[in-house]
Amino acid sequence: MRLILTIILLTLATIAIAHDDKVVSVDVLTDDSIRTEKTLEDVVVKPKTSGKSKLRITNTEMIGHEELIRAACCNLGESFTTNPSVDVSYSDAATGARQIKLLGLSGTYVQMLTENMPNLRGASIPYSLGYVPGPWLQSIQVSKGASSVKNGYESITGQINIEYQKPQGTDGVRANAYLDSKLKQEVNIDGSTHLTNRLSTSALFHFENRQTDHDANGDGFMDMPKQRQFNGMWRMAYVSPVWISQFSIKGLRDERVSGMSHHHTADQQASSIAHYGIGVNTNRYEMQWKNGFTLNQEHNTSIALMTNGAIHDAKNTFGRRTYDVNQKNGYAQLMFESDITPEHNISIGASLNYDKYDEAYDTGMEVFPAPSGYFAVTEETTPGVYAQYTYKMGEKLTVMPGLRWDHSSVYGGFVTPRLHIKYTPWDCLTLRASAGKGYRSPHAIAENVSLLASSKTITMLDGMKQEEAWNYGVSASLNLPVAGKNLEVNMDYYYTNFINQMVVYTPINMVGHTRNQYVFENLDGKSYSHTMQIDATYPFFEGFTATGAFRYTDSKSTYGGELRIRPLTSKYKALLTLGYKTPLEIWHFDVTGSVNGPGELYDQTKYPAFFQLQAQVTRDFRHFSVYIGGENLTNYTIKNPIMGAANPWAADFDATQVWGPTDGAMAYIGIRFKLEKL
Numbered sequence: 001m002r003l004i005l006t007i008i009l010l011t012l013a014t015i016a017i018a019h020d021d022k023v024v025s026v027d028v029l030t031d032d033s034i035r036t037e038k039t040l041e042d043v044v045v046k047p048k049t050s051g052k053s054k055l056r057i058t059n060t061e062m063i064g065h066e067e068l069i070r071a072a073c074c075n076l077g078e079s080f081t082t083n084p085s086v087d088v089s090y091s092d093a094a095t096g097a098r099q100i101k102l103l104g105l106s107g108t109y110v111q112m113l114t115e116n117m118p119n120l121r122g123a124s125i126p127y128s129l130g131y132v133p134g135p136w137l138q139s140i141q142v143s144k145g146a147s148s149v150k151n152g153y154e155s156i157t158g159q160i161n162i163e164y165q166k167p168q169g170t171d172g173v174r175a176n177a178y179l180d181s182k183l184k185q186e187v188n189i190d191g192s193t194h195l196t197n198r199l200s201t202s203a204l205f206h207f208e209n210r211q212t213d214h215d216a217n218g219d220g221f222m223d224m225p226k227q228r229q230f231n232g233m234w235r236m237a238y239v240s241p242v243w244i245s246q247f248s249i250k251g252l253r254d255e256r257v258s259g260m261s262h263h264h265t266a267d268q269q270a271s272s273i274a275h276y277g278i279g280v281n282t283n284r285y286e287m288q289w290k291n292g293f294t295l296n297q298e299h300n301t302s303i304a305l306m307t308n309g310a311i312h313d314a315k316n317t318f319g320r321r322t323y324d325v326n327q328k329n330g331y332a333q334l335m336f337e338s339d340i341t342p343e344h345n346i347s348i349g350a351s352l353n354y355d356k357y358d359e360a361y362d363t364g365m366e367v368f369p370a371p372s373g374y375f376a377v378t379e380e381t382t383p384g385v386y387a388q389y390t391y392k393m394g395e396k397l398t399v400m401p402g403l404r405w406d407h408s409s410v411y412g413g414f415v416t417p418r419l420h421i422k423y424t425p426w427d428c429l430t431l432r433a434s435a436g437k438g439y440r441s442p443h444a445i446a447e448n449v450s451l452l453a454s455s456k457t458i459t460m461l462d463g464m465k466q467e468e469a470w471n472y473g474v475s476a477s478l479n480l481p482v483a484g485k486n487l488e489v490n491m492d493y494y495y496t497n498f499i500n501q502m503v504v505y506t507p508i509n510m511v512g513h514t515r516n517q518y519v520f521e522n523l524d525g526k527s528y529s530h531t532m533q534i535d536a537t538y539p540f541f542e543g544f545t546a547t548g549a550f551r552y553t554d555s556k557s558t559y560g561g562e563l564r565i566r567p568l569t570s571k572y573k574a575l576l577t578l579g580y581k582t583p584l585e586i587w588h589f590d591v592t593g594s595v596n597g598p599g600e601l602y603d604q605t606k607y608p609a610f611f612q613l614q615a616q617v618t619r620d621f622r623h624f625s626v627y628i629g630g631e632n633l634t635n636y637t638i639k640n641p642i643m644g645a646a647n648p649w650a651a652d653f654d655a656t657q658v659w660g661p662t663d664g665a666m667a668y669i670g671i672r673f674k675l676e677k678l
Contacts, residue, residue: 054430057390057432059143059432059434059473060141061142067082068134068137068140069627070590070616071614071616071629072180073137074186074208075132083142085144085533086142086160087102087573088101090658092451093221094278094655095280096224096227097450098129099126099129102160103144103496104496105566109438110156110159110160111160113151113159113160114162115164115288117308119286122329122446124284124327126448126449127254130254135176135190138163138166140161141160142158145158145471145494146420146436148402149387149416149418150347150349153406154439156469157471157494165204166202167236168237168239170676170677171193173189174676179668179670180666180668180669183212184208187208189204200236201234203233204232204234205231206232208228209229210225210228213226214663217639219642221642222259222261224258225256225257225258225280227255229255231251232250233251234249235248236248242293243291243293244290244291244292246289246290248286248288249286250287252282252283254280254284255281256278274649276648279316279317280315280316284310288308291305296338300338300339303337304337305334306332306333309330309331311328316449321362322362323360323449324358325358325449327358328354328355329356330354336348343391344390344391345389345390345391347386351386352381352383353380355380356378357377357378358376358377359374359376359378359446361458363457378410378443380409382406383407387404388403389402396424397421397423398421399420400419402419403415408441410466411465416439429476429477429479431476433475437468442466454655455644455648455651456506460520461521461522465522466500469498469499469500470499472494473493473495476491486539487538488536492532493533494531495529496529498527503521503557505518505559506603508560523558525557526558527556529554529556531552535547535550542583543585545578546578548574548575549574549575551572552571568599568600568602570599570609570659571599573594573597575592576593587620590615590616590629593612593613596610596612597609607659607660612636612661614633615629624673628669629668631668632663635665636661637662637663637664641657642654643657
């Protein structure tokens with residue numbers, strides 16, 4: 001508690017810090033997120049690596065390195081702490097798995113990209129946010145609504161693109177070490193070097209470990225799992241005037257152990273209650289190779305061939321239940337792009353996606369004549385072609401229609417139309433509109449494995465359809481001069497309407513069903529989501545910037561013939577972030593507070609709104625930085641995150657109804673080190 005109080009006092013003390021030196025800073029938004037500085041007498045020009053991109057036709061928010069280090073950012077799931085658009089929460093109270101929500105819908109409807117190639121799909125979705133170490137990130141781009149047809153058909157609510165640290169960047173070694181009050185340790189090391197003036201290479205390593213048996217609420221279950229992860233990546237890049245080639249391989253081993261704590265097990269042995277254990281062991285391997293060739297520099301004519309492959313193997317144990325899944329994915333894309341004239345651009349291409357799932361699910365309940373569950377092998381091959389045209393009328397108007405056709409070996413052929421319009425009537429105002437379709441191939445348990453952390457039975461109907469939805473959106477970005485400073489205001493509205501969807505629900509008063517079920521079935525009725533958001537950023541005085549945001553969500557779906565509020569979806573969210581840097585940027589103080597609105601659980605039980613607070617103080621030195629902070633400083637937690645924890649073998653046991661924090665206040669300390677070639 002002393003540490004937490006110290007953080008708060010230091011944050012409040014920022015208003016008393018002053019310095020005589022003056023530096024005028026001009027921000028320029030760049031999409032490559034590579035920080036450079038050019039000094040012109042007393043003016044320092046620094047590319048703005050975070051915020052709304054004015055150049056892109058899509059409604060895209062850039063999260064650069066400086067924004068990422070405002071929090072501990074141990075992994076991708078913790079990179080959206082200060083972002084008002086993306087919500088991150090725990091998917092259950094046992095495994096520590098995090099999930100995201102965008103536009104009022106789960107992360108399964110967000111297309112995840114790594115360096116603009118589809119990745120982290122299917123079986124990797126439940127734990128994928130923990131597979132990307134924060135210190136590896138160079139930047140993140142969050143695009144709302146329909147996206148470009150170049151990246152495929154899977155985007156429904158938007159895209160999240162991850163850019164890793166590049167080997168062709170600055171030569172040197174960088175490291176990050178982290179320790180929190182729950183005794184979680186992390187170490188990250190990466191280094192890069194230029195072998196020649198065109199060829200460069202880099203290696204990145206990540207290790208995290210937590211082996212404490214932590215049970216603060218005394219319900220007999222670990223609040224957070226014991227976890228150990230090894231993660232490594234090797235990259236090479238060749239950059240010449242006519243040929244750019246990037247190659248990378250990545251390997252991961254993730255181990256999670258949870259369930260009853262040792263103390264609880266000892267207490268319950270006399271009652272003959274068997275130990276309820278949870279184990280998740282994952283091995284994942286990835287490969288990516290991208291090649292781009294410039295054919296005509298004057299017209300920006302180029303051709304590119306990009307390939308990506310992944311093997312994801314996970315073994316899950318929840319009490320007596322076991323679920324093993326092995327997913328093999330291969331993706332290739334060939335694209336051609338050219339500026340016909342300065343006003344007209346054309347992009348055409350072809351892609352091929354292959355997925356193979358090997359699944360084995362056993363409920364652990366003996367049903368004559370064989371154990372219940374299933375074994376399945378599913379394969380899907382989807383070739384496709386696309387064309388996209390872009391018209392630019394100077395800086396005022398940009399129109400980008402796109403169309404793609406794909407053919408699934410499971411679902412047949414389908415067409416994906418998309419349209420984007422950007423209009424800038426004045427320098428201070430940018431208007432955008434988008435409309436488009438998206439499709440997904442659903443995999444019930446692979447994408448919802450956290451639902452196994454309960455006594456509810458899983459009921460799936462045969463013949464699941466391909467998910468299909470329309471998304472429409474409008475947005476406005478304003479830059480207004482107020483008191484000699486620039487006020488940035490962004491407003492947007494998005495509507496997602498499903499034609500087909502795999503819905504998951506607990507039956508309420510339905511004939512032939514009980515509350516002790518999770519039912520997976522095709523949508524029979526309406527399913528939609530409306531989201532409206534407004535956010536504003538203003539630099540009140542030199543070094544001090546505040547961002548406030550409010551979002552309202554109306555997200556509903558038809559479950560068993562009844563139109564209901566979508567479970568575990570808060571009705572609104574309000575967020576305020578405050579950041580202060582001393583004139584020489586030696587000290588950094590950051591505070592983020594958020595109010596998460598009320599909602600409903602699967603059984604239609606209501607949950608209340610709650611407030612969370614986090615803060616961090618950073619001190620920069622020549623070659624390293626020390627940071628100290630705290631999360632969930634209000635110490636707010638769900639009273640009973642695990643229902644029926646006293647007897648996990650009973651019918652009312654359920655660890656999946658998680659709508660808020662399951663763990664109390666946490667403090668952390670870390671050090672970032674870099675030794676780079678000037």
